[in-house]
Amino acid sequence: MRPTTSLSLSLLSTLLLLPISTLAAFTGExxxxxxxxxxxxxxxxxxxxxxxxxxxxxxxTYTINPAGKIELSKDEKEDRCPDGTQVCMISRLWYGDKPDEHAAQIISFGNVESPKDSEPEYTIMRDEEKKVLGLNVTFHGPEYGEKKLKQNAIVKFLCDQEMTGLEEPDKDGKGTNALKFVAYEGDQTVTLEWRTKYACEKPLGEAPAPSQGSWGFFTWFIVIVFLVVAAYLIFGSWLNYNKYDARGWDLLPHSDTLRDLPYLIKDFLRRAVNTFQGSGGRGGYSAI
Structure with missing residues (x-):
């Protein structure tokens, strides 16, 4: 006999199933x-x-990794799901505070390393007003038990703006768990609910996430020019120091030009002003 829990009637009464899509492997997107x-x-x-x-x-214990395979401990050699598993169910009998030596049941659902054997299916969930309730993902597993029943795990990612989906109890079992067991029906279908804000539809006009792309051409141009100038000044200073034993301003390449630069700029501006002022005068002969 296996634990069962009735599905949320409010969810079922408002759930509209749209055409089912399949993925080679569900990687969280x-x-x-x-x-x-x-x-x-x-x-x-x-x-x-x-x-x-x-x-x-x-x-x-029901374990799921929505973005890929479950990372299994190297210490676990027997009581674990196969490599590549996305949803793992391990059941063990406990007698008081002592667990049985071996697991009573181990079932895996979905395998990213052999997706052809377990292609997941997904469909969006909406209510009667077409509001998005979340995403329904079905992971397929192998046949199990004496009746060779095909195993399936249905994970309902439900929209909940108040939960990130990372909430889980502490070691003492206190606290909220975003992941909830719903039912294991007919010894072949596991249903889990995962409440998270990531299952909500983004409002129209919401700004996209900042781009993490590479720098633009202009930024690279500025960086390259800066590096070239810096390299020129460093190499020129080193050369003047070793060859001419220069000190201070004399270390810089073309130090004489750099010293005269303020005066050159001042002279250039004065000439430019005089040119503009001269162009505004009247042509012809001056009066005697």
């Missing part, structure tokens, strides 16, 4: 019905569910 979703800011997350089975307790 998707576009459905003109709406783009980006869950790459989320990280690997887990939720633990307990189900009493006297005299033991069955604890099931």
């Amino acid at each position: 998707a576009e459905a019905d003109g709406v783009k979703f980006d869950f790459t800011q989320l990280k690997t997350h887990s939720v633990v569910v307990e189900h009493k089975q006297d005299p033991s307790v069955l604890k099931s």
Whole structure:
């Protein structure tokens, strides 16, 4: 017997399923019905569910990485899902405070390393007023159990502006968990809900994220000119110091020109002013 929980009736009553799309592998980004979703800011997350089975307790841990495969510990050799797994379910019997030596159940859903065998499907969720509720992603797994039932994991990314999706309980189990177990129905379909602001539709006119692209041509031109001038001054100063034992201003290349530069500029401006003033006078002979 497996733990089950009824789905949210309010969600089901307002859910409109649009045409299903498939992905070779779900890496946290998707576009459905003109709406783009980006869950790459989320990280690997887990939720633990307990189900009493006297005299033991069955604890099931559901772990998901929406942006790729779950990074597995090197210490775990037996009780773990295969490499490349995106959604992992591991159930273990506990007797008091002692866990059973081996897991009772290990099921994997979705595999980024063999996407042809587990192509995920996704569809946008809207209410009756066409408001975006989130994204529904289905990860497929292998056949499992005596009946060889095809396993599936449905992850509902639900819009919640108040949650980032990174919330999780502390070591004592206190605190809110953004990831919620909903049901494991018919020993073949797991349903999880993940509340996050990243499942919300961005308002029209919202400014896009600042570009992280490379510098423009003008910026590179300024940088290159600065580096060339600096290199010229450093090399010229070094040459004057070693060859002529120069000091102070004499270290700089063309130091005489640099000293006279203020006077040259002043003389240039005076000539320019005189030229403009002279051009404004009347032509012809002057009166006697």
